Amino acid sequence: MSSNNTISHEIADILRDEILRQRYRSGDRFPSERDLAARFDASRGAVREALSQLEQLGLIHTQPGGARVQSVNSASLAVLGPLLALDDHPDPLLVDQFLQTFSVLTSMTVKNAVNAASPEQLTQLKQLLVELANHSDDIEAMQPRWREFLEAMSTIADNLVVRLIRNDLKAQFVDQMMKRGFQPDLKKGSTDRLLTTLGESLSKRDGELASKAMQNYFEELRGTVGKALRFNSEGHRSEQFSGA
Amino acid sequence: MSSNNTISHEIADILRDEILRQRYRSGDRFPSERDLAARFDASRGAVREALSQLEQLGLIHTQPGGARVQSVNSASLAVLGPLLALDDHPDPLLVDQFLQTFSVLTSMTVKNAVNAASPEQLTQLKQLLVELANHSDDIEAMQPRWREFLEAMSTIADNLVVRLIRNDLKAQFVDQMMKRGFQPDLKKGSTDRLLTTLGESLSKRDGELASKAMQNYFEELRGTVGKALRFNSEGHRSEQFSGA
DNA sequence: GGACCAAATTGGTCAGACCAAATATAGAGC
DNA sequence: GCTCTATATTTGGTCTGACCAATTTGGTCC
Numbered sequence: 072m073s074s075n076n077t078i079s080h081e082i083a084d085i086l087r088d089e090i091l092r093q094r095y096r097s098g099d100r101f102p103s104e105r106d107l108a109a110r111f112d113a114s115r116g117a118v119r120e121a122l123s124q125l126e127q128l129g130l131i132h133t134q135p136g137g138a139r140v141q142s143v144n145s146a147s148l149a150v151l152g153p154l155l156a157l158d159d160h161p162d163p164l165l166v167d168q169f170l171q172t173f174s175v176l177t178s179m180t181v182k183n184a185v186n187a188a189s190p191e192q193l194t195q196l197k198q199l200l201v202e203l204a205n206h207s208d209d210i211e212a213m214q215p216r217w218r219e220f221l222e223a224m225s226t227i228a229d230n231l232v233v234r235l236i237r238n239d240l241k242a243q244f245v246d247q248m249m250k251r252g253f254q255p256d257l258k259k260g261s262t263d264r265l266l267t268t269l270g271e272s273l274s275k276r277d278g279e280l281a282s283k284a285m286q287n288y289f290e291e292l293r294g295t296v297g298k299a300l301r302f303n304s305e306g307h308r309s310e311q312f313s314g315a
Numbered sequence: 316m317s318s319n320n321t322i323s324h325e326i327a328d329i330l331r332d333e334i335l336r337q338r339y340r341s342g343d344r345f346p347s348e349r350d351l352a353a354r355f356d357a358s359r360g361a362v363r364e365a366l367s368q369l370e371q372l373g374l375i376h377t378q379p380g381g382a383r384v385q386s387v388n389s390a391s392l393a394v395l396g397p398l399l400a401l402d403d404h405p406d407p408l409l410v411d412q413f414l415q416t417f418s419v420l421t422s423m424t425v426k427n428a429v430n431a432a433s434p435e436q437l438t439q440l441k442q443l444l445v446e447l448a449n450h451s452d453d454i455e456a457m458q459p460r461w462r463e464f465l466e467a468m469s470t471i472a473d474n475l476v477v478r479l480i481r482n483d484l485k486a487q488f489v490d491q492m493m494k495r496g497f498q499p500d501l502k503k504g505s506t507d508r509l510l511t512t513l514g515e516s517l518s519k520r521d522g523e524l525a526s527k528a529m530q531n532y533f534e535e536l537r538g539t540v541g542k543a544l545r546f547n548s549e550g551h552r553s554e555q556f557s558g559a
Numbered sequence: 560g561g562a563c564c565a566a567a568t569t570g571g572t573c574a575g576a577c578c579a580a581a582t583a584t585a586g587a588g589c
Numbered sequence: 590g591c592t593c594t595a596t597a598t599t600t601g602g603t604c605t606g607a608c609c610a611a612t613t614t615g616g617t618c619c
Contacts, residue, residue: 077602103569114604116360119570120367127371127393129482135570136612148392148479149371168474175419230412235392236480238373321571347600358573363601379601380581 082111082121084153090130090140091154101131101138148236152243161248163300167293169244174289176233176240177221182282183228185272192227193273199223200270207262261291326355326365328397334374334384335398345375345382392480396487405492407544411537413488418533420477420484421465426526427472429516436471437517443467444514451506505535 086107095101102110107118122138125131129146131138143150151169155161188196199220206212225234265288272281330351339345348366352359366382369375373390375382387394395413399405432440443464450456469478509532516525 079602105569116363116605117603119360120364120602122570123364123367124371127368133570134612135610137569144475144478145482146479148483151476151479154475165475168476171423172420172474172476172480175423176416179415179419230416231388231398231409232395232412232416232484234388235390235395236416238389239392240476323571349600360574361572364571366601377601378581379579381600 078111078113079117079120080124082107082113082118083124085111086121086125087128087130087150087153088157090125091143091150091157095140097140097142099140101133101140103137148239149243151240152247155244155247161251161300163297166300167297169240170289170293170296173237173240173244174286174293176237177289178282178285180221180224180228180230180233180237181269181285182278183230184224184278185276185281186278187229188227188273188276192223193276196220196223196227197270197273200266200273204263204266207259207266213262257292257295261288264288322355322357323361323364323368326351326357326362327368329355330365330369331372331374331394331397332401334369335387335394335401339384341384341386343384345377345384347381392483393487395484396491399488399491405495405544407541410544411541413484414533414537414540417481417484417488418530418537420481421533422526422529424465424468424472424474424477424481425513425529426522427474428468428522429520429525430522431473432471432517432520436467437520440464440467440471441514441517444510444517448507448510451503451510457506501536501539505532508532 089095101122104115104118104122107122108115111118122131122133126133126138127147128150130141130143130150132141143154151165155165184196199216203213203216203220206216225237265284268284269281272278272284333339345366346354348359348362351362351366355362366375366377370377370382371391372394374385374387374394376385377383387398395409399409428440443460447457447460447464450460469481509528512528513525516522516528
C-alpha cells in the first residue's frame with residue numbers, strides 16, 4: 072500500500088480500510104484514542120497521528136468529546152486508491168468511472184495545449200509524436216513516452232487545477248493498476264489512428280480535433296478495459312493481473 | 316480559514332501559507348520539528364501534527380533525517396483553497412482554470428445523469444427545474460436550488476470519482492468565493508436559456524444537449540467572472556467583495 | 560417526561576526521554 | 590588537495606505520564 076513503514080501509517084491504513092469496508096456506519100462514534108492505543112498496543116501519540124491522516128482524508132471528524140465517522144461520499148479524492156485496492160479485483164464500475172473522468176480532463180488539457188502552444192512547443196510535441204509512432208509496436212516502450220507527451224501537454228496547457236486533479240488521480244489509480252501489472256491491450260489500429268489525428272491537429276493547430284481524438288481513444292479504452300475486468304472478475308484469473 | 320481553533324491547525328495554516336508563498340524552494344530542507352516547536356512556543360507533538368497535515372497536502376515529505384519541501388505542482392488538490400485565499404483578491408487565472416475544470420466535470424455529470432435517469436428521477440429533475448424557473452429573478456434564492464439540482468444530477472449520474480473531485484473543488488473554491496461574498500451577476504437571459512434547454516433535454520432524454528447547454532452557460536460565466544475579477548484586481552474595490 | 564447538574568470520558572497539549580536512521584563532521588590514507 | 594571512512598550529531602518516530610477544557614453521560618429533581 073502507500074504506507075511508510077511507520078506505526079502511525081500502519082494504524083491509519085488499517086482503520087482507513089475498516090471505514091471503507093463500511094465497518095462503521097456514517098455518523099457512528101469512532102473508538103476513542105485511548106481504546107485504539109490499547110488495541111494496537113501503541114502510544115496515544117501514534118494513534119493521534121493516524122487519526123489526523125483519516126481526518127485529512129475526510130473519513131472522520133474529530134472533536135473534543137469524540138470522533139465521528141463520515142460518509143465516503145464526502146471524503147477526499149485521496150480515498151480512491153485505497154478503495155480500488157480494497158479487493159483483489161478492482162471494481163470494474165469504479166475503473167470505468169475513473170477512465171471517463173480522466174478522459175474529459177485529458178481531452179480538455181489536450182485541447183488547450185494545442186491551442187496555446189508556441190511554435191517551438193508545437194515542434195516539440197510533433198517530435199514526441201514521432202517518437203511514439205516509432206515505438207507503436209512495443210507497448211512497454213510507449214508507456215514512458217506517453218507519459219512524457221502528456222506531461223508536455225499538461226505543462227503547455229498550464230492549468231493548475233487540472234494538473235492537481237490528475238496528480239491525485241494518477242497517484243490513486245494509474246500507479247495502482249501498474250502495481251497490479253495491468254496492461255490494457257488496445258488494438259494497434261486505435262493507437263495509430265490517435266497518433267495520426269493528433270499529428271494532424273498539431274499541424275492545423277486544431278485543439279478541438281485533438282480533443283475529439285483523445286475522447287474516442289478513451290472510449291475504446293473503456294470498452295477494452297471493461298471487458299478485461301469483467302472477464303477477470305468472473306473468476307477466470309487471467310495473467311493480466313500478476314498481483315503485486 | 317479552514318482552521319479549527321487548535322494550535323496544531325494554526326501552525327499548519329501558517330507553515331502551509333509560507334510554503335505556498337514560495338518562502339522555501341522546492342527541495343529545500345524544512346526546519347526541524349524541534350526548531351518549529353521553539354518558534355511557535357508549542358510542544359513537538361503539536362508541531363508533528365501540523366507537519367502531518369502538510370504531508371497529507373503533499374507540500375512536504377518527511378523522513379528520518381529531515382523533511383523536505385515539495386513542489387506545489389505535485390501537491391494535493393486540497394491546496395487550491397489556501398492558494399486562492401493567499402491574497403485579498405483571488406487570482407483571476409486560477410479562478411478561470413477552476414471554472415473551466417468545473418465546467419467539463421459538470422457537463423459530464425449532467426450528460427450521464429440525463430441519459431441514465433429513471434422516469435421518476437426525470438420528473439423529479441423537471442420539478443426542480445420548475446422551482447428554479449420560478450425564482451429566476453432572485454439569485455439569492457436560486458443558489459440553494461441550484462445546489463439541490465446539481466446534487467440530484469450527481470446522485471443520478473453516480474460517478475464516485477467525479478463526486479469526490481467536485482467535493483474537493485467545492486470545498487476549496489465555491490465556499491471560498493461565498494465567504495468573500497462574491498456573486499456573479501449573469502444576465503438573466505443566460506440563465507433562462509440554460510433552464511429552457513435543460514428542460515428540453517430532459518423531455519428528449521438528450522444528455523448531449525444538456526451537456527452542451529451546461530458548457531455554454533459556464534462559458535458565459537467564465538467571461539463574466541473574469542471581467543469582474545480583472546476589474547476588481549485593478550484596485551477598484553467593488554462591492555462584490557465584501558470581505559469575510 | 561423533561562430540565563438541570565455532577566461525574567466520567569474524550570480530544571488537545573505539554574514535558575522529558577529513548578531509539579534508529581540519516582546527515583554532517585573529522586580524520587586517515589593516498 | 591582529494592577521497593573515503595568512521596565517528597558524532599541531528600532528526601524523525603515513538604513512548605510514558607500528566608493536565609486542561611469541552612463534551613458526553615447518567616442520575617436527580619421537579
